[in-house]
Amino acid sequence: MNALLLRNLAIEYKTHVEIVDFGNTGTDLADFINKNNIWLTVKGNGNTATADCRVQPVNAHLILNKVQCPLLLVPESWQIKTIEQIAYIADLRYCRIHVVRFLAELARPWRAFLSIAQLTAKGLPEMQENYARNIFNGEICPNVNYKRLLFDHIKEKDFATVVDVLVNGMHNDILVLVNHHFHLEEILGPHSGDKLAGHIGIPLLIFPY
Numbered sequence: 001m002n003a004l005l006l007r008n009l010a011i012e013y014k015t016h017v018e019i020v021d022f023g024n025t026g027t028d029l030a031d032f033i034n035k036n037n038i039w040l041t042v043k044g045n046g047n048t049a050t051a052d053c054r055v056q057p058v059n060a061h062l063i064l065n066k067v068q069c070p071l072l073l074v075p076e077s078w079q080i081k082t083i084e085q086i087a088y089i090a091d092l093r094y095c096r097i098h099v100v101r102f103l104a105e106l107a108r109p110w111r112a113f114l115s116i117a118q119l120t121a122k123g124l125p126e127m128q129e130n131y132a133r134n135i136f137n138g139e140i141c142p143n144v145n146y147k148r149l150l151f152d153h154i155k156e157k158d159f160a161t162v163v164d165v166l167v168n169g170m171h172n173d174i175l176v177l178v179n180h181h182f183h184l185e186e187i188l189g190p191h192s193g194d195k196l197a198g199h200i201g202i203p204l205l206i207f208p209y
Contacts, residue, residue: 030066042072064179070102070207078202081173083110086205087152087166088176091121092135096178097143099207103176104146112173115150116140119162129153167200174202179209 033041041063064071086107088100095116107114118132136151152170156162166172 033067073204083173085172086174087172117152119154176205
């Protein structure tokens with residue numbers, strides 16, 4: 001994990017950053033997070049193809065199911081840069097206001113654009129764009145004090161294509177999801193969290209459900 005990212009976070013948010021190595025003990029890590037009132041956990045993700053096969057990667061689901069703070073997965077290949085755009089992927093019927101507020105505070109020091117990418121959850125009826133915009137303008141914007149809050153209505157059904165567009169087409173710097181089976185498992189899979197960040201090339205911020 002690049003310590004420069006952690007140092008920059010500490011400077012930007014005037015907070016304490018501690019680098020801790022728990023190896024493969026996800027439960028011990030969760031206990032440490034809960035006992036020390038951690039507000040953000042940052043985890044580096046190496047190349048799984050070259051990683052030491054004797055080391056079992058810490059399971060992102062295991063951590064997120066035991067803690068209340070978000071987990072930031074940072075791929076090994078990611079280059080430190082100014083954050084300009086953040087995208088929160090959510091079905092607006094399940095959009096979390098407290099998550100959007102957290103992201104607004106995260107984006108504010110950089111004056112980054114924060115977009116809510118409406119993506120209908122699998123198995124649910126498609127949201128009409130006018131209905132989705134009414135929710136965004138009437139229920140989300142008034143409760144989040146951030147002028148650079150945007151809305152994107154995504155109609156693409158293939159999740160891999162959605163991620164590709166958000167990362168490579170729209171050039172977002174961070175993707176955000178909630179630890180819910182609707183969208184998260186389509187990226188992480190049902191068991192492990194170590195493959196994603198290296199695959200998409202930018203950090204992924206995951207909030208507990």
